[in-house]
Amino acid sequence: KQPAFFLFEIFHPPEPVPLSIQGVQQEDPPDAQIMQLDNMLLCSSGGRSRRNSDDGSLEHVDYKEKLSQIREIYHAELDKYEQACNEFTSHVINLLREQSRMRPISSKEIERMVSIIHRNTCEAVMILRSMFLDARRKRRNFSKQATEILNEYFYSHLANPYPNEEVKEELAKKCGITVAQIANWFGNKRIRYKKNIAKFQEEANVYAMKTVTSVSSLSSQATSPATPNSGGVMVCGCFAGDTVGDLFKTEDRLNQHGYQSILQQHAIPSGLHSVGPSCIFQQDNLQAV
């Protein structure tokens, strides 16, 4: 899942970041750093220098050589750090962009993240961690288009609104969300629909009409809405004006007004009491009995 994945990435950055160098870089201007290096070198070679005090020029050359060597290493390390820091920053930005599909992320938030990374990496990890833990339940509603697609599928497969893995993947692609989100959506939809069918009547009718128009526009000779792929049409038609919340009553009405034909279309044996186990109404029957 995204937050966990992100945390893993943070704790395993692409390149180990040399914290000590970062601290030096920020706290001291370049000149002060060079001075520091000079002093360190003087201290480390102090003993030898005293022992060879009679050969001052040789010692000086040796010192200069060492100094430039260390400077080279230092700058190489500094470059490495900057590169790692930039890589890490772009890495975080990419992850944020990915996450922006799941929850709203403003450009300000991204800027803040970047400034945090450039402060102190250790501190940054802690801040970022808490921020992501806080944000783990933040969400964004699906786009209208995505909801349309999902509802269209749901209401045109009302007899068996259980898309298989293949269909889920296809829907996920179409809607620009994950398969897990598709599963969540159908889980929520089934349960909420079943809990209060009356509330969803209007919506069901809307999508039924959509199916009618799309089907009739596809086949000009179709005079009846009961074409193989228009299951929702019949279902919603018989819901119109129905205020019954009780599933059993609803089922009776469905049987009376043609829901049976939809069940048959889905290769479900006649009579709701022998409907396959994947039918939501069957499950309710079992629970009620």
Next chain:
DNA sequence: GGAAATGATTGTCT
């Protein structure tokens, strides 16, 4: 600002 809607999470069941 509060209610309703909605996506996600968690625990339980089969």
Next chain:
DNA sequence: AGACAATCATTTCC
């Protein structure tokens, strides 16, 4: 493993 049910946390609507 997948479905359901309850619930949480956020967003949207009035």
